[in-house]
Amino acid sequence: MRPFIVAGNWKMNKTLEEGKALVREVLARFDQPPYGLVVFAVPFPLLQAVGALLSERPGFSLAAQNCHHEEKGAYTGEVSVDMLASVGAKYVIIGHSERRQYFRESHEQLARKVNLALSRGLTPIFCCGEPLSVRERNNHVSYVARQLRASLFHLSEADMCRVVIAYEPVWAIGTGKTATADQAQEMHAALRTLLARRYSPNTAQLIPILYGGSCNAQNAPDLFQQPDVDGGLIGGASLKAEEFSAIIRAMRF
Numbered sequence: 001m002r003p004f005i006v007a008g009n010w011k012m013n014k015t016l017e018e019g020k021a022l023v024r025e026v027l028a029r030f031d032q033p034p035y036g037l038v039v040f041a042v043p044f045p046l047l048q049a050v051g052a053l054l055s056e057r058p059g060f061s062l063a064a065q066n067c068h069h070e071e072k073g074a075y076t077g078e079v080s081v082d083m084l085a086s087v088g089a090k091y092v093i094i095g096h097s098e099r100r101q102y103f104r105e106s107h108e109q110l111a112r113k114v115n116l117a118l119s120r121g122l123t124p125i126f127c128c129g130e131p132l133s134v135r136e137r138n139n140h141v142s143y144v145a146r147q148l149r150a151s152l153f154h155l156s157e158a159d160m161c162r163v164v165i166a167y168e169p170v171w172a173i174g175t176g177k178t179a180t181a182d183q184a185q186e187m188h189a190a191l192r193t194l195l196a197r198r199y200s201p202n203t204a205q206l207i208p209i210l211y212g213g214s215c216n217a218q219n220a221p222d223l224f225q226q227p228d229v230d231g232g233l234i235g236g237a238s239l240k241a242e243e244f245s246a247i248i249r250a251m252r253f
């Protein structure tokens with residue numbers, strides 16, 4: 001069975017003290033481990049401190065929001081997968097639409113990041129999703145299929161089973177405009193069909209596919225009830241302890 005995952009992507013928000021306070025507030029709301037897995041994807045300078053807060057808490061884990069596509073070297077200001085692993089990150093978001101858009105990250109760079117993350121034992125949370133113009137032309141499935149083919153489908157079946165996919169329609173990220181539960185289910189089912197064709201039906205069933213895009217405490221229960229939605233990648237709503245905790249509680253059993 002694939003795991004159910006709720007991951008909070010803080011983006012460029014929270015100082016060290018603010019971040020620790022938020023994590024403490026979320027943890028305080030859970031006496032028992034959550035039903036699925038909760039991941040905090042925090043800015044680089046907060047990784048170690050947040051990791052320390054999560055270390056004794058089963059069901060809670062730590063992610064980075066990006067990594068560089070080279071192993072090491074003269075890349076001022078960049079962060080390598082080895083550095084992330086050394087401070088306790090278990091997951092790394094790769095290919096977020098903001099990275100693709102503002103930092104012009106290419107399919108090829110993303111493929112290299114995925115390879116490097118897997119080689120160091122980190123789980124990539126690989127983001128894909130179509131802009132509004134593509135959705136309006138009804139080309140969303142083929143657009144996202146291309147993103148997967150270009151950056152993931154070179155992987156062996158064993159490596160593919162170690163990847164988490166996040167479907168995030170670009171028009172829904174940070175806009176307050178969520179995909180309907182039906183739109184999310186349609187795309188997630190289409191992604192699973194692609195995985196089944198490229199790998200095998202069994203592998204397709206093992207890979208978690210998260211939904212992201214203005215997911216909040218109100219719409220999470222509906223989205224999470226969809227059979228191919230295995231959790232959420234949550235931006236804005238992960239910055240408030242009460243709301244993020246409500247989304248965690250909406251995990252499907």
Ligand code: PEP
Nearest residue numbers: 173174212213214235236
């Ligand atoms: C995201 O950044 O991955 C995201 C889904 O953001 P938001 O929830 O704010 O739309």
